Amino acid sequence: MQSNQHGSLVVVGTGISVAGQMTLITQNHVRQADIVYVAIPNKPGEAFIKQLNPNTHTLTDLYELGKSRVQTYQDMCDRIINSVEAGQKVCAAFYGHPGVFVNPSHRVIEVLKERGFSVMMEPGISAEDCLVADLGIDPAAFGCQSYEATQFLFRRYTLDPHMTQIIWQIWGVGDHTLTSTLAHEKRGLAALVSALSKYYPEDHPVIVYEARTSPLFTSRIDEVKLAELTSVQLSPISTLVIPSLGLPDFDHETLDSLGITAEDIQHHLSIKQPVN
Amino acid sequence: MTDKLVDFVNALDQDPALQAQYKEDPRGTAESFGVSDEDLSLLFGGNTEALQQRLDMAGLSSIVWVQHAK
Structure with missing residues (x-):
């Protein structure tokens, strides 16, 4: 410019x-x-x-x-x-x-x-780049939705459980004061778990992730069940990762309009590339 | 006067060979680098509170970085 x-x-x-x-x-x-x-x-x-x-x-x-x-x-x-x-x-x-x-x-x-x-x-x-590397998650594999936790809780978002979910700043979720002074409370976290329970079974595995900020330590990768999340110790850099429930069904109407079938797609996906 | 622990952290963060060595032998690697006996005890002694205090003093702790919800 x-x-x-x-x-x-x-x-x-x-x-x-x-x-x-x-x-x-x-x-x-x-x-x-x-x-x-x-x-x-x-x-x-x-x-x-x-x-x-x-x-x-x-x-x-x-x-x-x-x-x-x-x-x-x-x-x-x-x-x-x-x-x-x-x-x-x-x-x-x-x-x-x-x-x-x-x-x-x-x-x-x-x-x-x-x-x-x-x-x-x-x-x-970014922390998201570290997350992709540490967890071996490809955001393109299932699609990916990413939210700030409090914003997700306060607004009427629609979550697609087929996609990987990344929910940032779960430590202070529900703190509307912007000062983190309410971050020690667990009410917001309980409300978040309740909101997520509409989309996932209570025993769905979720990951509490913290990118390492020093080479002296390793990143935190703790897998727990969704229902157990409120009893987990969190820190200001904790992020919640929710693995996908799996790919959604094919949209046959669109496939028909393109003249292809689900089998055509599966066939191409099953072709293995040789590893040299 | 330089802080050898800070120097070690900086070097470790930028050197893949040193990282591999540290992964294999954390204490030995820090010791060879010249980290003091006192800091070695803090790093590997299991007293997390004392270690946190040391890291805070060395400026190695994290600030809370958050963007407010809209």
């Missing part, structure tokens, strides 16, 4: 782990910036970025216990916007993928684009 202002912003993601998941282009954006803002949850990752660019400043000081995240995100945006408007080439680095479950990254891009600045986002490795 052609910009008409001097300052610029690139938003990058640092991955879920400490520093090993930063892409080469991300590292180069950090090196080439006038100033770097980082909002990542570990000091070694921050130290790694500081080695790439000494003019690195944290945004995590804006987090305060009990402070609404809406305000925290606004404060982060203000800090980044001020630097861009001062004419600086700014790089903002967020944890994971900068566009996934990150509010201020989208907001600053939107505001600065409206004001005529050059802005862009580079993709990063």
Whole structure:
């Protein structure tokens, strides 16, 4: 995009782990910036970025216990916007993928684009990417639906149990205050289990997943029955994965219109590729 | 002064060979890297509370990252 202002912003993601998941282009954006803002949850990752660019400043000081995240995100945006408007080439680095479950990254891009600045986002490795790798789940195998837990609970979503379900942030599910102060309560989790029980038997296996954030440890992969979920110890990074009930039936009306049959499809699916 | 535990975590996060070595022999790998006896005891001693405190002090703990529901 052609910009008409001097300052610029690139938003990058640092991955879920400490520093090993930063892409080469991300590292180069950090090196080439006038100033770097980082909002990542570990000091070694921050130290790694500081080695790439000494003019690195944290945004995590804006987090305060009990402070609404809406305000925290606004404060982060203000800090980044001020630097861009001062004419600086700014790089903002967020944890994971900068566009996934990150509010201020989208907001600053939107505001600065409206004001005529050059802005862009580079993709990063998200928790979902780690989940796919750790659990060996291909989102394309059954299709996949992905929700934030509280939003799923509060809204009238339609869940398709034939698809793999990924439900994020189950630890604080039902906490409408945006402060996580109600996260210790289990009422929301019980309501979530109740909502899911409309689609699955109580003994349907579900997985509590936590991507490893440090190479010292392994990712958490705990399989339990749906009905047991309320008694499981959760953490702020717990994600619920619900395996599919299996593929749905064929849509014979559509197949007929295309002149093919279910058997034709099964035949092609059964052709094995040789392994060299 | 650098924190050898932090250096070890950073190296481990970026080096597949070191990861393979750590998987095979966690304590020996950390020891060879130069992680202190005190930190080795915390990492492998089973006192999760003390380990958590150490990781917090080293900035290796996680912040809660959540996007609000709409």
